[in-house]
Amino acid sequence: MGAPQGRPARSRRVPHRPRVLDEAVAQAASLRNELHLEFFVTVNVSSVQLHDPGFVDAVRRSLALAGLPPAALVLELTESGSVAEDTIALTRLRGLRALGVRLAIDDFGTGYSSMAYLHSFPVDVLKIDKSFIADLVEGSPDRRLAEELTRLGSSLGLLTIAEGVETEAQHGALDVLGCPLAQGYFYGGALPCDELAASLRVAGTSQRSGSWRSA
Template sequence: MPGNGLQRDELELHFQPQQRLRDAELIGFEALVRWRRGGKLVPPAEFIPIAEESGLVIAIGDWVLERACAQILELRAQTGKDFVIAVNISPRQFLHPDFLRKIERLLKETQIDPCTLELEITEGAVMEQTENAIALLHKLRALGLKLSIDDFGTGYSSLSYLKRFPIDKLKIDQSFVRQLKPHSQDSAIVEAVIGLGHTLGINVIAEGVETIDQREWLKRLSCDEIQGYYYSRPLPCENVLPFVLSQFSYPYRTA
C-alpha cells in the first residue's frame, strides 16, 4: 500500500521543468510523486487511485507539499531566484475540512513566498462542491498562492463557473497535445482553450509536449508555457539544481 511506502520512506519527489515559450526560459517545475518499491518505480496510475480511495492520499499530499516547499527554499538559497513549483492537489485532499488550515500552517512554518507555490486542482474537484470550492479558491488566492486548473478540457466546468474561479493558469491535458497538428480537431480545441484563457486573463500551459513540432505549433497558437519530455523529463531531486544552473549563469552557492 502507498501508506506503507510513506512510512518506509519509499516515496520520492521528481520535478518536471516548465518552460515559457516567448523567451524559452525556465519558469518552474511540477512536483510529481513517485513510489520506489523493491528498487523499481511503481507507476502513479497504479498507486494514486488506491491512495485516493483509502484516504492515504491526504497524508501523501501533505508530504508532497512539505517537500515542494523545501525545494523552493533550496533553489532560492542556491540561486537567489524564486522558481514556482506546482503541486497536484487531489480532490479528496482539496475538499478536506482541514486543507486551508494546513496550507496556512505550511506557509507560516516554511516562510516561502506564497506566489512560488502553485496548487493544481482538477476540474472535477472544483465542480464536486462548486460553491464551497469557489469560496476555498478565493481564500487560497488571498494567501498569495498561485492556482491552476489541471487537465483542462477533460472535465465539465462551464464558462459561467470558469470566470468565477480565481485562477492563474489553465493546463491543457496531454491527450490534446499528443496528436497535435494543423487543421486537426485537437488543434482546434487547443486554440480555443488558449483563446479562452487569454480572454479571461489566464495563462495557459500545455503538458505532454514531446516533439519540436508540437512545441512550435503551440507557440504559433500563442500558448504561454509548456512542459514535457521535449524540454525535460521529470528530474530526481538531486538533478534539479544542476538543471537550473545549466539554464542560467548562476554561481553555485555553497552556503
C-alpha cells in the same frame, strides 16, 4: 524575470500527502534562494484535502516556515468536476487564493474541466489537455482548439500551459500559437530534487546570458 515563451513550465509537480506539501515548499524556497531564479512548484490537491478544515492553515504555515512567496505555489485541482458544486471546497479554494496561492485547472477542455467551471473556480492557471496537443499541423482541429484555448487563457488573464509536449514539431507549433508555457517529455521527465537543481543551474546560466526570450 519573465517565463521563457514556448519553454517548459519550470515547476516540480508532486502529489499532496502528509509532509509532502512542506517538503515541496521548502525545496522550492531553497532552490529559489540558492539560484536566484523565479519558478513555481505545483502540488496536486483533491476534494479530500479541500474538505480538511485545517488545509488552508497548513498551506499558510508551510509558506511562512519556508519563506516561499505564495504566488510561487500552484495548487492543481485533480478532480475539478467533484469540486465545481461543492461549497465547502470552493470556500477553501477562495481561502487559498486569499493567501496569494495560485490555483490551476488540470486537463482543461476534457471531462468536467470545461469553460463553465471558469465561472466557479477562482483559477489562475489553465492547463491545456494533452489530447489537444497531439496533432498541431497547420489547419488541423487540434491546432485550432489549442489556439482558441490559448487565446481564452490570455483574454481571461490566466497563465496557460500546454501539457504532453513530446516532439519538436509540437513545441514549435505552440511557440507560433503564442502559448507561453509547456510541459512534457520533449523537455524531460520528472527529476529528483538534486537533478532538478543541476538542471535549474544550467537554465539560470542560459537565461542570464540572454539566450532565453521572455514571455
